[in-house]
Amino acid sequence: MIALATIPVMSVDPWRNRARRAVAARLRPNGETRPHYVVCGNDALTYRLVKELVSASAGWVTVIVPNKRRSEVADLARIKGIQIIRADRLTEETFRAAGLAGAECLALVHQDDVGNIHAALCAQAVEPRIRLVMRIFSSRLGSGVKRLFADCEVMSDSAMAAPAFVAAALGEPAPTHFRHAGRTLYVARREDVRADTVVCGLADTRQRNNPRVLPANPGDADLVLAEATGQPSGTVLAARKLARQRRRRRPVAAVVRGLRAFVNRKTGVATIAVLAVVAIFGTLLARTQDLELWKALYFVLLTTITGSDVELDTGWGVQVMQVILTVAGLALIPLITAAVVEAVVNTRLALNVGRLRTPRLDHVVVVGLGNVGTRVIRQLNDLGVEVVAIDKDPEARGAAVARQLEIPLIVGDVAQEEVLRSASVETCQALVVVSTDDVSNLQAALHGRALRADLRVVMRLFDGDLAKRIQRAFNIAVSRSVSYLAAPSFAAAMMNRDVIATIPVDRHALLVAEVPVAHGSALDGKVIGQATRPDAVRVIALHKFGEPRPIWSPQTAYRVQGGDRLTVVARRAGLGWLVKQTMPAPPEMTAPTKPPA
Structure with a gap:
């Protein structure tokens, strides 16, 4: 998966944040002074999200879960270094007990849109300036919710994961695209795009079920990040190919499906058998009478349906065929009636239960x-x-x-x-x-x-x-x-890294992030090559401080200065490493004094 994120160098009001942290520190165990994150949920996404926060060393994590644990979800108690609070309702009292006052962010990831909104309102009463990350399925509801809160990120794990399933079903890269720094970028196979539009090699997927993500040699990657030039993606082309094939087969397929859906197997076999008898003996009878095509058809149909007049002067062969056709006609009429009744009943059942039997x-x-x-x-x-x-x-x-x-x-x-x-x-x-x-x-x-x-x-x-x-x-x-596909994006949003896009690469998770380089950080004054790690991090753009446009695909010898911004494609661990290289060491957390006026 690939996600875009923005990591700020510092908040707008650092003194206020330090004060909030100092107040919250009194509630933290063992003098804990790192940022405090609170997660509310009880499913797979909750478990993955907490693991992401802990592995990124983002801060102190408190998880609020119901008293009854779901058996199909891994036990959160296995994750070391977190605090678990059990409560069946997310009320103001619950949030106060969890030390929400002074926390950096609250994630509400229950599968209940209305419940998450109610919990957010309760949390805002405890800590008005809390950053909220909410799991909302309805996109229309989510856009309205964002306007209710000052600092809120609304996300949907299903919206992030669905493109991956669609792409895998069609055998193509995920149909994902995003716009960054004036360019629209999307994931494609290398053979489907021009060489001059390739921005970064993402993965070598030629080995079945074992892709190499961000290979050391970018030329080995057959899955790339490219600039959009108006041509459709591989997934769209695959869908169009399927649609064309279906249209070409549609006339014949429609007839076959219609005949198969009209009656069940037994009725269909009986009807076909009777029609075969009618066709064979009708043809023989028409030949004995030496009739033209239309007269033969007219004679056979009337003989079958209405029966024939007794003709004692004709030969015994003609009489036998007339008898067979008359008996076949007696069988054909109830079969047609049964087929029509069955088709009507099947249609009504299909409408009632939503089940269609057409292949x-x-x-x-x-x-x-x-x-x-x-x-x-x-x-x-x-x-x-x-x-x-x-x-x-x-x-x-x-x-x-x-x-x-x-x-x-x-x-x-x-x-x-x-x-x-x-x-x-x-x-x-x-x-x-x-x-x-x-x-x-x-x-x-x-x-x-x-x-x-x-x-x-x-x-x-x-x-x-x-x-x-x-x-x-x-x-x-x-x-x-x-949950594996969506958890990195939720974690990035909690750590105030603005997620722009999510792109799956098999079962791997990558992040595309714009990372500011702070003055005095380990990367300040170093070259681009020192911000790159094989199989972990690759820089795709350098935005120099004060320059209106970034430098795409910069050379490894470019020097980075404080105030610059790096756009990178990285694995989760790789992005965590890079963030540490670009951020200054945190100051000692002591009770702040208000600066002089």
Whole structure:
């Protein structure tokens, strides 16, 4: 994943921040004086976010969790160096007990938009100047919430992770782009862009399921960050190719799907058998009468449907064929009636439960219509890719979206192989499994592979180690964790690093950040080469102090001065290292005295 962040050299009012920290220090254990961060949540994102903050040595972390721990989420008590407070309600009293007064930031990451807003209002009553990072699913609600608070960042983990699943389903880089310093940059394959538009090599993905991120030799990277020149991305091209193929096959496929959807297997076989009898004996009878084509068709149809008049003067062969056609006509009329009634009943059932029985071809099957699944089906639909959705809950969050977009929705449990069969998994482009249950996701993936050995499977898993082992053992193309993809962006926002974009690279997380170089820092006066580390950090632009435009792809011999800004692509640990090199050593935290007027 790649994210853009901005790291300030100092706050606007350093004396006020020092005073707040001094007040909060009285509530901290063992004389702790580092910045205080408070996280409220009880799911996978909470766990990953806390680990990110601790690994970055961002400060002292307090986590507020409910009294009852969710069994599917790792125990936060395993993370050393944090303080855990248990409370079922996020009230003013809870925040005071957690020492929110004087804290740097509060993250509200419960999966409850309204609950997070209520908690933010309570927190603001305790600490009016607290920085808020809120998890909000609804983008429309999020834009309104930002206007309610002075310092608030609204983020959606599903919005960050969905492009990764969409890209993996289509077998292309994530359709991510962002604008920085007057340029629009996006991720693409090197062969799809001109050499002069490449800004940075991101990863060598030629080795299956084991990409090399930020290789020492940028030329080895086949996945690059490039400047947009108006040409569509690889993901858009892949979606257009699928749409063209579907249009070419649409006339024939529509007829076949219509015939298959009209009746069930038994009724269809019986109808076909009767029609075959009519066709064979009708042709023979027409030849015995030496009739033209139209007269032959007219004679056969009337004989079949209404029966023929008794003709004792004709030969026995003609009489036998007339009898067979009359009997076939008696069988054909009730079969047609049964097929029409069955089609009407099936249509009503489809409208009531959202289940369509028409088979599909070259589509994408999405299992799980929670936050992530809802965004995945919407993005695939926007790209013109045909989608079939599956969820065991007919009232899931994305069920209404599927009906609105006229996406077929199958209500059923993917633990049953027949449910996947009804979604035409054997003929689909990819199977995307994004429910919140790792066991169900794994079952769906294995059932899909049992139905088709070469099926591309994109699976959501929380446990990173399990994901790696499943990829190796079952050769499942991609397994991703939403919390793993989103946690770095949430952590960067908490540390006041403004996240601009998120780009996944397989299961790895990268950050693209603009980092100011402080006067007196370890990097002040050094060259660009000392800000670069193979496989960890790469500088893509240098913005000299006072200059209106940055220098893109600067040479390693360029010298950096205090006040300059570096735009880098980095792994999480690499960015943490660079921040330490660009920031001055923090002063001793003593009770501040107000400066003289």
